[in-house]
Amino acid sequence: MIREFFTKKKQAITIPSADAKNDVPEGIMTKCPDCKQIILTKDLIKTAKVCPKCDHHFKMTAWERVECLFDENTFKSMDDHLKSENPLKFPSYTEKIASDSEKTGLNEAVLTGIGKIGGNEVAVAIMDSHFRMGSMGSVVGEKITRAIEAATDKGIPVIIFSASGGARMQEGVLSLMQMAKTSVALQRHADKGLLYISVMTYPTTGGVSASFASVGDINLAEPKALIGFAGRRVIEQTVREKLPDNFQTAEFLLEHGQLDAVIDRRNLTETLAKLVGLHVREAN
Amino acid sequence: MSKTLAFEEPIVKLREKINELEEFTSTNEVDLSEEIGKLKTRLSNLETEIYSNMEPWDRVQVARHPERPTTKDYIAELFEDFMELHGDRSFGDDAAIIGGIGFFESMPVTVIGHQRGKDTKENVKRNFGMPHPEGYRKALRLMKQAEKFGRPIICFIDTKGAYPGKAAEERGQSEAIARNLIEMAGLKVPVVSIVIGEGGSGGALALGVANHIHMLEHSTYSVISPEGAASILWKDASLSKQAAEAMKITAPHLKEMGIIDEIIPEVLGGAHRDPKAQAVEMRKVLKTSLDSLSEMNANEIIDDRYNKFRAIGVFSE
Ligand SMILES: [Zn+2]
Numbered sequence: 001m002i003r004e005f006f007t008k009k010k011q012a013i014t015i016p017s018a019d020a021k022n023d024v025p026e027g028i029m030t031k032c033p034d035c036k037q038i039i040l041t042k043d044l045i046k047t048a049k050v051c052p053k054c055d056h057h058f059k060m061t062a063w064e065r066v067e068c069l070f071d072e073n074t075f076k077s078m079d080d081h082l083k084s085e086n087p088l089k090f091p092s093y094t095e096k097i098a099s100d101s102e103k104t105g106l107n108e109a110v111l112t113g114i115g116k117i118g119g120n121e122v123a124v125a126i127m128d129s130h131f132r133m134g135s136m137g138s139v140v141g142e143k144i145t146r147a148i149e150a151a152t153d154k155g156i157p158v159i160i161f162s163a164s165g166g167a168r169m170q171e172g173v174l175s176l177m178q179m180a181k182t183s184v185a186l187q188r189h190a191d192k193g194l195l196y197i198s199v200m201t202y203p204t205t206g207g208v209s210a211s212f213a214s215v216g217d218i219n220l221a222e223p224k225a226l227i228g229f230a231g232r233r234v235i236e237q238t239v240r241e242k243l244p245d246n247f248q249t250a251e252f253l254l255e256h257g258q259l260d261a262v263i264d265r266r267n268l269t270e271t272l273a274k275l276v277g278l279h280v281r282e283a284n
Numbered sequence: 285m286s287k288t289l290a291f292e293e294p295i296v297k298l299r300e301k302i303n304e305l306e307e308f309t310s311t312n313e314v315d316l317s318e319e320i321g322k323l324k325t326r327l328s329n330l331e332t333e334i335y336s337n338m339e340p341w342d343r344v345q346v347a348r349h350p351e352r353p354t355t356k357d358y359i360a361e362l363f364e365d366f367m368e369l370h371g372d373r374s375f376g377d378d379a380a381i382i383g384g385i386g387f388f389e390s391m392p393v394t395v396i397g398h399q400r401g402k403d404t405k406e407n408v409k410r411n412f413g414m415p416h417p418e419g420y421r422k423a424l425r426l427m428k429q430a431e432k433f434g435r436p437i438i439c440f441i442d443t444k445g446a447y448p449g450k451a452a453e454e455r456g457q458s459e460a461i462a463r464n465l466i467e468m469a470g471l472k473v474p475v476v477s478i479v480i481g482e483g484g485s486g487g488a489l490a491l492g493v494a495n496h497i498h499m500l501e502h503s504t505y506s507v508i509s510p511e512g513a514a515s516i517l518w519k520d521a522s523l524s525k526q527a528a529e530a531m532k533i534t535a536p537h538l539k540e541m542g543i544i545d546e547i548i549p550e551v552l553g554g555a556h557r558d559p560k561a562q563a564v565e566m567r568k569v570l571k572t573s574l575d576s577l578s579e580m581n582a583n584e585i586i587d588d589r590y591n592k593f594r595a596i597g598v599f600s601e
Binding site: 090172179183214 | 446447448449450452453454455456457458459461462463465466467468469470485486489490492493505506507508513516517530531532533538541543589590593594596597598599600601
């Protein structure tokens with residue numbers, strides 16, 4: 001379920017690789033996995049990590065999204081202190097969390113906080129697929145829930161960027177229940193007449209797609225993002241037919257009425273600012 | 285004679301021996317009544333011993349027993365004047381989820397549940413109890429209808445999961461499940477969900493955002509099947525038995541983790557051995573639940589559900 005999305009993913013290769021020049025320092029160049037173009041890494045950041053030649057959207061870390069998204073120096077993260085436990089006592093689970101935490105600088109697979117977009121305050125949850133494939137366990141569910149609750153208390157919109165293979169297997173049914181936990185929080189936020197924008201990025205699947213990611217007042221997705229409930233291989237085995245190439249892509253979902261729009265990442269901040277601006281209500 | 289499960293074999297062997305002896309005495313002039321009596325006592329002890337020491341994997345087998353009572357069986361036992369209502373008003377009528385209205389203890393209620401088949405023909409019709417989006421949308425339509433008329437909602441959970449098919453994806457399986465979660469959160473009427481067989485992942489949860497969740501003693505509720513967990517976590521589906529243990533998917537485990545409210549005791553050997561007696565046990569728990577929830581107003585009901593799910597999760601800070 002979770003794993004197959006990642007084995008199929010084309011890896012973004014950071015030079016130097018076999019065909020790189022020896023005098024190029026590590027990380028300075030990046031090769032596009034789609035069109036094989038070699039791009040200066042610092043230029044790639046300027047284009048929000050979108051390939052200037054073929055529009056391929058590279059995976060982003062949560063902090064890179066913060067850089068692109070918020071008005072300068074307005075973002076404050078929250079709940080960075082929450083720590084995952086090992087409730088089912090899975091061997092090496094604690095070690096894996098620790099190692100991903102070190103690798104990403106995050107306490108778990110989502111970064112949450114409050115900042116300003118186009119001058120308006122919003123709460124955000126930004127999932128990071130570099131951390132345990134963005135899977136949702138207790139801490140991810142709790143952080144997202146707290147971000148939604150903060151938005152409800154402050155009467156501001158919430159934007160959730162999904163990037164997740166689904167539920168975190170190692171936390172069993174506790175992970176499943178995070179789908180319900182985030183949903184009860186979103187219901188309260190909605191009940192106050194507040195805006196929720198869901199932004200689906202590569203990949204948004206399984207339990208994340210089957211909970212908060214699919215029920216935005218406005219559902220957006222990045223081009224070619226993989227979005228779906230069941231894994232492609234599982235479906236192929238079940239229905240015994242070849243699935244179309246664009247199956248479970250953002251474009252496929254748009255065609256089938258599941259999305260409001262597919263937005264190129266280079267226009268995403270502007271789009272979000274505009275949408276948030278359209279929902280600002282004057283304080284009484 | 286119902287299908288024998290692996291862990292029940294010692295019981296079946298002993299019962300066969302008793303039958304043989306009884307048949308022998310009926311055709312021969314010998315008195316073996318003392319012998320047979322002893323064996324019957326042993327059988328009863330053996331049954332108690334085996335059925336009260338079931339491993340998680342044994343419970344999985346009982347939960348999947350082909351003759352295990354389904355939603356329809358419990359509806360027939362628990363509700364009067366039940367009428368099934370069909371369709372999602374948009375695409376079709378998914379036979380993998382059924383729903384309708386009837387009386388429970390003289391009170392009008394809405395009943396919704398996953399519906400498996402009991403033979404191949406019915407399983408094909410009901411897609412083995414694995415719903416498409418229109419099934420969840422029918423369920424939601426009936427829940428909103430219940431809310432309009434102030435009826436409590438009772439959900440029976442019994443599915444391996446939402447159907448992983450092409451058409452299901454095209455029609456928004458994710459959205460259908462997600463929509464139910466968020467809409468159930470806001471329902472102004474009491475919701476009680478009972479897991480009666482397998483509670484498979486999001487497809488089960490879509491009928492499970494309830495004020496009270498109960499589980500039959502040998503039912504399971506999990507994020508993934510033991511087979512799926514074994515192949516993902518250990519790359520070996522044959523380790524399902526270990527996965528059933530490790531993933532903590534049985535009623536006692538869920539009760540321990542504070543996720544469910546009550547374990548409904550099953551008749552010895554499993555609900556399929558006496559569905560009528562099983563329904564009597566279920567009626568008691570359901571009545572207690574609905575009685576306690578009937579004292580709440582709409583806001584209290586929504587807050588109660590909020591607090592229930594808000595509290596689930598294990599972490600430190
Ligand atoms: Zn490219």
